[in-house]
Amino acid sequence: MVEIVRVGPTDEISTVWLQSEDLSARAGTDFESVEMAVEFPRGVSSVTVPLKIHDNRIEDSDRSFKLQLAPVLGSTVGIRNELTVRIKNDDFRGKVSLPASEFVLFEDEGFLDLKIRRLGGDLGNIPIL
Numbered sequence: 176m177v178e179i180v181r182v183g184p185t186d187e188i189s190t191v192w193l194q195s196e197d198l199s200a201r202a203g204t205d206f207e208s209v210e211m212a213v214e215f216p217r218g219v220s221s222v223t224v225p226l227k228i229h230d231n232r233i234e235d236s237d238r239s240f241k242l243q244l245a246p247v248l249g250s251t252v253g254i255r256n257e258l259t260v261r262i263k264n265d266d267f268r269g270k271v272s273l274p275a276s277e278f279v280l281f282e283d284e285g286f287l288d289l290k291i292r293r294l295g296g297d298l299g300n301i302p303i304l
């Protein structure tokens with residue numbers, strides 16, 4: 176969600192235009208495109224707009240898109256009229272590690288059951304070659 180704040184008198188209705196622009200994030204793939212009029216009724220100084228972000232379940236880099244405000248019907252937009260939204264990747268394969276740096280066993284034991292641990296990831300399979 177993004178909050179749009181109206182500064183100054185609130186005794187009149189005011190409307191601004193909000194739209195998104197792709198940067199490294201793509202509308203339709205990484206987030207739902209935004210293209211809408213945002214109305215401030217009389218007495219209202221802030222409006223919250225919901226943003227829909229898609230979880231791609233792919234290990235990738237962070238991606239960004241921009242939100243821009245534009246005036247409508249004589250409204251005035253402040254100097255802060257752009258906002259960059261960064262979508263942080265939270266899909267990781269994790270790290271694989273051995274349980275110890277040394278194991279000691281007698282040669283007549285024949286086998287060693289080695290437990291390999293996966294830490295900090297939940298995405299897909301990690302092949303052990």
Ligand SMILES: [Ca+2]
Nearest residue numbers: 233235264266
């Ligand atoms: Ca991802």
